[in-house]
Amino acid sequence: MAASGIASGDTDGRIFIGKGEQPAWLALNLANRHGLVTGATGTGKTVSLQVMAEGFARAGVPVFAADIKGDLSGVAEVGEAKDFILKRTKEIGLDFQPDQFTTVFWDVFGEQGHPVRATVSEMGPLLLSRMLDLNDVQEGVLNVAFRVADDMGLPLMDMKDLRAMLDAIAPIAQKVAENGDVNADIRQAAQALGNVTKQTVGTIQRQLLVLENQGGEKFFGEPALLLKDFIRTDSQGRGVVNILVADKLMNNPRLYATFLLWMLSELFEELPEVGDPDKPKLVFFFDEAHLLFNDAPKPLMDKIEQVVRLIRSKGVGVYFITQNPIDVPDRVLAQLGNRVQHALRAFTPRDQKAVAAAADTFRPNPKLDTAKVITELGKGEALVSFLEGNGTPAMVERVLVRPPAARIGPITPEERKAIIAASPVKGRYDTAVDSESAYEKLRARIDGKSGDADAEPGGGGLFGQLGSLVSTVFGTNTPRGKLTTGQVVARNVARTVATTVVGGLAAQLGKKVGGSLGGSVGRSIVRGTLGGMLRR
CATH class of the missing domain: 3.40.50.300 (P-loop containing nucleotide triphosphate hydrolases)
Structure with missing residues (x-):
């Protein structure tokens, strides 16, 4: 030419x-x-x-x-x-x-x-594991936290949401795994969840702290980026050039x-x-x-x-x-x-x-x-x-x-x-929003904002207490007792996750489990999270 x-x-x-x-x-x-x-x-x-x-x-x-x-x-x-x-x-x-x-x-x-922001849920466990440089075991624990949060309807928007879920699953997983008064199949499933140890969760939490110190807490949150905001043309029909600094x-x-x-x-x-x-x-x-x-x-x-x-x-x-x-x-x-x-x-x-x-x-x-x-x-x-x-x-x-x-x-x-x-998206992302998500929802249930209770659940061991504990999942029962606020938070967050995770075992536990179990939520989690772990 x-x-x-x-x-x-x-x-x-x-x-x-x-x-x-x-x-x-x-x-x-x-x-x-x-x-x-x-x-x-x-x-x-x-x-x-x-x-x-x-x-x-x-x-x-x-x-x-x-x-x-x-x-x-x-x-x-x-x-x-x-x-x-x-x-x-x-x-x-x-x-x-x-x-x-x-x-x-x-x-x-x-x-x-x-x-530029994204929610923790949008990032997902695979990419987040890459960002945190986690090993296979730690990545598996992160997958459990995401699955439990998803099936409980607890949105993971920012870093504190993820921290709340990680803090919740470790202690109750250990309790479930240590309870031997169940049949072999249930014990195997419980032991799989029991691999979520405090030590592994602690390692993930430390990696999250490193990420926060590097500015990661500014990335995770809302309002999250809408992809349509950089797939656009200007008034002359030219493509907009988006530059990530x-x-x-x-x-x-x-x-x-x-x-x-x-x-x-x-x-x-x-x-x-x-x-x-x-x-x-x-x-x-x-x-x-x-x-x-x-x-x-x-x-x-x-x-x-x-x-x-x-x-x-x-x-x-x-x-x-x-x-x-x-x-x-x-x-x-x-x-x-x-x-x-x-x-x-x-x-x-x-x-x-x-x-x-x-x-x-x-x-x-x-x-x-x-x-x-x-x-x-x-x-x-x-x-x-x-x-x-x-x-x-x-x-x-x-x-x-x-x-x-x-x-x-x-x-x-x-x-x-x-x-x-003069940007076409001026004001759309400039102010961070802290919406109600996993952290706030768990704290609301724990602090009794949706209900209250004045007594500890009855006896019968962990599984015998599920009927009383299940109300915590739906925010209708939050025992306070004489514990400090920190102890109440730790205890009841653990119960929230325990009720949901173990709830799906109700059909096999028979008389060992009392009360209403909110079955569909628990069964979904056990089939998805534990079942997936056991099939690997």
Whole structure:
């Protein structure tokens, strides 16, 4: 295509990325097949990311991108016709047209953008275990807490809700497991729940404290992020560029990686199937992508692969940015069809091996020695291979990447404040809400806000007391006695969970269990939680 064909930049259905012997175009109808931008530090990855983000926004595709160093924020301000920019545009036959894009800033800590929150329930036990770096036993205990809370109708919104559930299940689980006056099947189930030990719960609680100290308590809560708030276009029909301010978030790489994986998972769960649209509904840029895969256990890797493989049918393109393709596992790398490779250095045998591996990921070009060229690329140069035709990769080409139309580099704090003040979601997430959830509901039942009682349950051992205890679950009976407030809280929270968990055993216990058991709730928990544990 002649230079005049790219003078105005992007055309319908394509994004102009750069030019070598031929122009390099990223086809919008294949952009949901995902992509990869790699290269050593300082070789131009962030500029390539900005060029792609601008192209998607111009085409009406919303963008979500993590900004590690703050350099991507310049997309919100008009670019400047500096000498090096004009030189590059002349070389590739492009007329430089300064531009800026509607931008919304997000920040988990709520300091440089709108707060981003998720509830504990939305995060789920698998991702939360990853965030807390729990082992298999501790993850199992966390699953029990989630299941009991779910079946009891106790929403887990924030950290104190999860703490309340963890504090509740350990002591009563031990009591159930230690009671031997039951048949073999019931004893086996009780012992399974009895594996929720105080020591394991204590370890999880300490990990939660570490997460809180790193700012995790600001992330968990309400109002939770609505995905529709960053899948939107502006008044001109352009896609909104959503930037996650991640400089401080990077102090906890595991929180950063898990948070972005949660966002992908939520997109996968909420968006409808659209097949292969003419252009993506959203493009997601994941900077420092290697953090997602470091020390990831197999269940998590399976989830990552599943989301990446299937989310394209929801119209979402995922683009990973990292230093080398070997940072990404092969089964995920195989899903990434659009590639941009900046320079790599080969000073050591390990570096040389990495360069060779990077070269092998491209469709060969007889005119290029790909491995050699990777080490020779200058700043702003890249090897590219985009999908074409029926979705096959084009031969790798060496190109000069076009300069962004918006500002290159970070904006000022004053400019950021002005953008946030004019944001379309201003006021929607800025104030945290502490709604009635697991912690408050348990405390309400314990403190007798829904009823009261003046005596301890009768004898007959733990199972003989269930009839009296069940009323605690429904908030109709909360013995107070002469205990201190702290002892009352510990005792009655334990009873609440005991009644629910053991309630499902009523049909097999016969006369050993007295009173009304609220059976459906208890049976559901025992079949789901204990039954699932025993089938493993």
